[in-house]
Each structure stands twice: as structure tokens, then as C-alpha cells.
Amino acid sequence: MFDFVKTVLIALPKGFYTTFKHLFKKPVTLQYPKEKMPMAPRYRGLHYLEKYEDGSERCVCCGLCASACPADAIYMEPAENEKGERYSEVYEINLLRCIYCGFCEEACPEEAIFLGHEYEFSNDSRDAFIYTKGQMLANRPTKEKPFKKIIRKVRRIF
Ligand code: SF4
Numbered sequence: 001m002f003d004f005v006k007t008v009l010i011a012l013p014k015g016f017y018t019t020f021k022h023l024f025k026k027p028v029t030l031q032y033p034k035e036k037m038p039m040a041p042r043y044r045g046l047h048y049l050e051k052y053e054d055g056s057e058r059c060v061c062c063g064l065c066a067s068a069c070p071a072d073a074i075y076m077e078p079a080e081n082e083k084g085e086r087y088s089e090v091y092e093i094n095l096l097r098c099i100y101c102g103f104c105e106e107a108c109p110e111e112a113i114f115l116g117h118e119y120e121f122s123n124d125s126r127d128a129f130i131y132t133k134g135q136m137l138a139n140r141p142t143k144e145k146p147f148k149k150i151i152r153k154v155r156r157i158f
């Protein structure tokens with residue numbers, strides 16, 4: 001009998017009060033995929049390859065990113081253009097191996113590779129996770145994020 005009274009007089013009002021309190025609060029959940037969470041500036045998502053202003057590729061296929069990669073996820077084949085400049089004819093990242101550590105970005109002396117904010121790249125085919133150079137160049141953000149500009153400036157100082 002005492003337990004019943006305790007439930008009705010204390011536990012129930014307490015529960016209703018908690019529910020009522022949250023009725024007018026702003027929900028913390030988002031209606032994904034219609035709404036998307038803004039990513040932190042340092043978020044490391046899908047990679048992209050950068051170009052110079054004249055449209056030429058920054059990557060010179062030096063292999064430093066592949067050496068720095070702890071997951072052995074980067075594969076490249078070098079070639080030379082008609083001016084004798086070196087570039088990567090093949091440049092691939094195995095996204096199933098990649099752990100998104102960002103070491104490739106840090107190792108690159110040409111500021112050619114960056115990890116962007118893209119995170120929607122699920123697929124049901126393993127082959128689709130071999131991310132090619134063409135895809136990485138196409139994935140370049142149209143407007144460079146201010147955070148990436150800061151990275152460039154800091155690298156030029158040191
Ligand atoms: S983010 Fe890390 S694991 Fe992924 S390709 Fe770059 S260095 Fe390798």
C-alpha cells in the first residue's frame with residue numbers, strides 16, 4: 001500500500017515533470033539526410049587533389065604520402081609530361097584501408113592532397129572504394145575552406 005502511494009504521489013509527478021520539461025526544448029536531433037550537421041573545420045573526410053590556379057596538377061608523384069600512410073592505402077604510378085614535369089598517371093586510395101589519419105595531407109610537400117568534409121560515400125561494391133585520381137580532382141571544393149588556407153600559410157612559414 002505504501003509503495004503504491006509513493007508511486008502515485010512522488011514517482012509519477014516526477015516523471016511527468018521531466019517529460020513536460022522537454023516538450024518545449026529545441027530537439028538535438030537532425031532530420032538527416034534533409035538536414036546535415038555542420039562539420040568541424042578539422043574534420044577529415046574524403047580526400048581531394050588540388051590544382052594550381054592555371055589548372056595544372058599539384059601532385060608530382062613523389063610518393064611521400066604513400067610512405068607516410070600507415071594503412072598502405074595509396075598507390076601511384078609516375079609519368080612525365082611533354083615539358084619533362086613529373087605527375088601521377090595513376091593515383092589511387094583504397095578507402096577500405098584508409099583510416100582517415102591525415103598523414104598523407106601532412107606529408108605532402110606540394111600541398112596537393114587534402115582530406116575534405118565529404119562523408120557520404122557508402123557503396124555496396126568493394127571496387128567502388130578504389131578512389132581514383134579523376135574522382136579526387138573532381139572532388140575539389142569549389143571554394144577553398146578557410147581552414148585549408150591557414151594550413152597552407154603555416155606550411156609556408158615552416
Ligand atoms: S588518411 Fe591516413 S590512412 Fe588514409 S590515405 Fe591518408 S595517410 Fe593513408
Ligand code: SF4
Nearest residue numbers: 059060062063065108
Ligand atoms: S600527393 Fe603530395 S606527397 Fe603524394 S605523391 Fe603527390 S605530391 Fe607527393
